[in-house]
Amino acid sequence: MSETESALSALKNVLDPVTGKHVLRMDMIRDLRVENGNIHLTVQIHDPMSSFAMTVEDACREVLLPLVSSPSDIRISVDNDMIGLGDELTVDGDTQSDGFSGARNIIAVASGKGGVGKSTVSVNLAVALARQGYSVGLVDTDIYGPSIPVMFGVENAKPKVAENRRIVPLERYGVKLLSMGFLVDPEKAVVWRGPMVTSAIKQFLSDTEWGELDFLILDLPPGTGDIQLTIVQTVPLNGAVVVSTPQRVALADARKGVAMFEQVHVPVLGLVENMAWFEPPDMPGRRYHIFGEGGARALAEELNVPLLGELPIDEGVRRNCDDGTPAATFEGTTAATAFDALAQRVTEETWRRNATRPATQKVEILRR
Numbered sequence: 001m002s003e004t005e006s007a008l009s010a011l012k013n014v015l016d017p018v019t020g021k022h023v024l025r026m027d028m029i030r031d032l033r034v035e036n037g038n039i040h041l042t043v044q045i046h047d048p049m050s051s052f053a054m055t056v057e058d059a060c061r062e063v064l065l066p067l068v069s070s071p072s073d074i075r076i077s078v079d080n081d082m083i084g085l086g087d088e089l090t091v092d093g094d095t096q097s098d099g100f101s102g103a104r105n106i107i108a109v110a111s112g113k114g115g116v117g118k119s120t121v122s123v124n125l126a127v128a129l130a131r132q133g134y135s136v137g138l139v140d141t142d143i144y145g146p147s148i149p150v151m152f153g154v155e156n157a158k159p160k161v162a163e164n165r166r167i168v169p170l171e172r173y174g175v176k177l178l179s180m181g182f183l184v185d186p187e188k189a190v191v192w193r194g195p196m197v198t199s200a201i202k203q204f205l206s207d208t209e210w211g212e213l214d215f216l217i218l219d220l221p222p223g224t225g226d227i228q229l230t231i232v233q234t235v236p237l238n239g240a241v242v243v244s245t246p247q248r249v250a251l252a253d254a255r256k257g258v259a260m261f262e263q264v265h266v267p268v269l270g271l272v273e274n275m276a277w278f279e280p281p282d283m284p285g286r287r288y289h290i291f292g293e294g295g296a297r298a299l300a301e302e303l304n305v306p307l308l309g310e311l312p313i314d315e316g317v318r319r320n321c322d323d324g325t326p327a328a329t330f331e332g333t334t335a336a337t338a339f340d341a342l343a344q345r346v347t348e349e350t351w352r353r354n355a356t357r358p359a360t361q362k363v364e365i366l367r368r
């Protein structure tokens with residue numbers, strides 16, 4: 001375990017006695033650096049009046065003490081600035097906190113290529129996170145081929161509009177759900193151009209009653225073209241998950257996906273290898289690597305990004321997608337366990353990313 005990981009794991013023991021949530025989950029740690037045996041960090045206080053705010057610095061110090069040789073090796077600053085990434089947007093100089101204000105972490109799920117299981121991963125990741133107690137929203141931004149309504153069995157549903165004219169997302173399996181497919185007929189959308197799509201997505205994200213969300217997952221359209229690039233520049237993303245199969249052509253496109261996020265300074269939380277192998281149910285232990293073996297692991301190593309999970313080809317996963325009940329809802333199955341593990345890795349990487357980024361950062365979003 002690296003020194004930073006040891007510090008992160010110690011900080012998970014600092015809990016708010018009222019909510020029972022740890023400081024990483026509450027997004028209170030920033031600027032965490034471990035250098036030459038010294039630990040630096042900033043505690044960001046969101047609620048200065050809470051009793052926890054009075055004790056949190058000492059509590060952090062206490063859990064970190066076993067990791068250093070002297071108490072003076074721990075340097076903690078306290079910051080009361082409440083504005084952070086994902087908390088507030090500035091649009092053309094105007095503050096616009098509605099809509100996004102409640103999403104602590106916005107995560108894009110992307111793939112360089114269609115058909116690799118990006119939507120399947122988005123849906124099951126969202127359900128697994130919700131099962132782990134997080135409040136989760138999921139947005140299908142694929143205006144040309146939305147598949148999330150089918151995967152949740154709500155293809156004919158229409159979200160309601162509240163009295164204040166804001167969209168009320170649907171809710172299934174603990175996930176708040178919106179799809180461009182609810183609002184726009186995909187057949188009509190085919191003629192839409194990129195700027196129309198992105199402005200619709202922007203509006204649709206900020207005009208929705210999300211409430212307080214721990215995670216807002218954006219299922220991006222497949223590919224790394226203009227539309228994807230504009231979406232990832234428009235929305236203040238905390239990180240991205242890139243899905244690929246082990247096949248060479250898919251990996252080449254996954255590499256482009258990682259490059260796209262790096263270009264716009266969105267951290268890649270990691271790669272997911274989907275359809276990694278097939279294990280026939282009547283031959284347990286026998287694995288067939290239909291699309292190749294270990295390709296995503298090798299790519300992750302080469303690009304120095306984590307491999308968040310390897311998911312087998314599973315007939316149940318496919319069937320559950322088609323019949324509108326995500327595989328992650330079936331507790332105890334191999335697929336649900338794998339999606340649970342993936343969700344855990346995604347939260348760990350998100351916390352690490354949030355804790356190590358600079359203390360306060362306001363995102364400037366400029367209208368194009």
Ligand code: ADP
Binds near residue numbers: 113
């Ligand atoms: P994408 O969003 O990348 O276009 P989808 O998530 O729509 O891909 O998946 C494409 C097809 O593959 C769907 O029919 C889905 O049910 C199936 N699929 C995805 N992942 C798996 C898996 N691990 N096992 C079996 N089928 C899968």
